[in-house]
Amino acid sequence: EAGVAQSPRYKIIEKRQSVAFWCNPISGHATLYWYQQILGQGPKLLIQFQNNGVVDDSQLPKDRFSAERLKGVDSTLKIQPAKLEDSAVYLCASSPGTGKMFFGYTFGSGTRLTVV
Amino acid sequence: AQSVTQLDSQVPVFEEAPVELRCNYSSSVSVYLFWYVQYPNQGLQLLLKYLSGSTLVESINGFEAEFNKSQTSFHLRKPSVHISDTAEYFCAVSSGGYQKVTFGTGTKLQVIP
Structure with missing residues (x-):
């Protein structure tokens, strides 16, 4: 099966600019996640979708970050305006499970964002 | 709330030597536990x-981990490491049951020839 697709692979922007990342999960996976991985740290969950609804966005900085998964398939994550501390790798993951059946994520390769 | 502690940020080890990467977790309910690997400039792989x-539990490339409920640990071991394990x-x-995964801060394994 095809893996989780993410684009772009790399992005460099100036602070206060906006940027968007795209993710296409594995076909049929109901749950989609966006993680932020700052250099030297473990991934931190930003938002979790179940189909096209938000399950958890408690750690999403909502004043500048937004995400959507309108048709319950692919998803976009946007940052507007970007700050220097947003420099990180943004990882998308998907999982087939619903309810209590869970077997782990499949991650995409990530988008490396550098804010200058 | 759930949390994970990986005390060792870096572990250097000579090729063909054994290695143990430590992991302790905190959770008030039953857990699922995972080890992910991230090779340079690549995404996370289960x-x-x-x-x-x-x-x-064992992986296909010789790693194993043991769930110890009393010590709330899930240490990763390999009896003989290879350069490619870096x-x-x-x-x-x-x-x-919410399918939310919390990650530790990571341990960099450096295999020395």
């Missing part, structure tokens, strides 16, 4: 997982 049943390893926990 290495092995504990969901239920046997407390010793990577960063993340321990992760999921609990409560």
Whole structure:
């Protein structure tokens, strides 16, 4: 099966600019996640979708970050305006499970964002 | 709330020597436990997982981890490492049935020729 697709692979922007990342999960996976991985740290969950609804966005900085998964398939994550501390790798993951059946994520390769 | 502690940020080891990467977790309910590996400039790959049943789980490339409920640990071991094992390893926990996975800060394994 095809893996989780993410684009772009790399992005460099100036602070206060906006940027968007795209993710296409594995076909049929109901749950989609966006993680932020700052250099030297473990991934931190930003938002979790179940189909096209938000399950958890408690750690999403909502004043500048937004995400959507309108048709319950692919998803976009946007940052507007970007700050220097947003420099990180943004990882998308998907999982087939619903309810209590869970077997782990499949991650995409990530988008490396550098804010200058 | 769930959390993961990986005390060792870096572990250097000579090729063909054994290695143990430590992981301790905190959760008030039953857990699922995972080890992910991240090779340089690549995404995270699932290495092995504990969901239920046997407390010793193995990966296809010789790693194993043992779930120890009394010590709330899930340490990763390999009896003989190879240069290709050089990577960063993340321990992760999921609990409560919400499919939310919390990651540790990672351990960089450096295999020395």
